Amino acid sequence: MNGLTATLIVLVIVLIIVAAVAVILGLRARRTARKPEGRPTDPFHTGDQDSLRGDPRALKAGDIVEVRGQTYTVRGSVRLSEGGWNWSEHLLDDAKDTQVWLAVEEDPDLILSLWTPVADAGEPGAKTVDFAGRTYHSEESGSAEFRSEATTGLAERGTVRYHDYQASDGSKLGFESYGGADWEASTGEELSRYDVLIYPTAD
Template sequence: MSTTAIVILLGLILVALVVLIVVLLRRRPSSPSRTPDSPAAPKDPFAPGDQVAGDPRTLKAGDMVEYLGVRYFVRGSVRLREGGFTWSEHLLDADTIEGTKVWISVEEDPDLEVVWWTEYDIGDMTPSERTLTVEGVEYRRDEHGTADYTSEGTTGVGVQGRVEYVDYEGPRGKYLSFEQYGGGPWEAGLGERVPSGSMTIYPGGGS
């Protein structure tokens, strides 16, 4: 065989190999495309889910609340509005010693704050002073205003109306609050901020 023929044959073999490689590469299944891992969405460390089990902003009559090992049913709610600011107060079914009422207040200013309230007999005390001492704790007046309210379920107040309030703040998450519904007598409660993770909310039927 001549040298020219050998060169032509080698060239044909080389072309055939190239074509075969191209065909094999096209038949090879393509590997799935990799997408970069999506970065975790930013999360508010003080979001309601980290403070309590359930969202206290959705509390309503019929829900159940477990706090410090005791379960309570929400009997009714008072929804309050002053200008563009709103908050809620919820009456619980279980009373403390001698029938004292128990409430939970829920507000965002701007962080979510849940406070546990017990009714307090103020006697002749009125919210006229800048500081008041109750049971050895000194409270300083923090807020004073008038809000419109509507009520749901059993609350002990009218369906709607206006309420004047005066809030005092004490040390270590303690509060004293006065409320006067429809120009009636002053009512007062002592409050303590609900610690993170100490409350569980069970939605009632129809939620």
């Protein structure tokens, strides 16, 4: 009897273990079945860099931006749209009152460029413009609607005309006229994602 009882006990334990394993496997199968299929992702998306270096697309007044080791504060932003195309320009100011503009757009990849206001560049319209020892060739022109945030020196809303030029070495020359005012010129250079580090302020 003792041997038979021991055998029965062992069989009961084995059955309990088998039942428990079956229940666990069944629950896992249900969870797997309920999981939605993963959405396709862009292999070139800069998500990892955005988490490490801050997202330029989320820039706003008060954020701190470091460009190639130079630290600036975002004074204000201009949000622009032309048809279905949208981009932003952010006014950056350092402790010495040096002001530059950081342009942020996607085409479809993220494009960052730094613009420095200049004088005596003339006006756009010609196919080429000679300035500061470079010959710039006309790239694109048009007009866009804009709205400004915080401190930009611009009206809250309006229209801007623009004309962009580029030299053979990649240097840029841009002209903008806000609300029909005189043309203002800036020289620009494209930045890599690694040139820009962002410290966002708390919302």
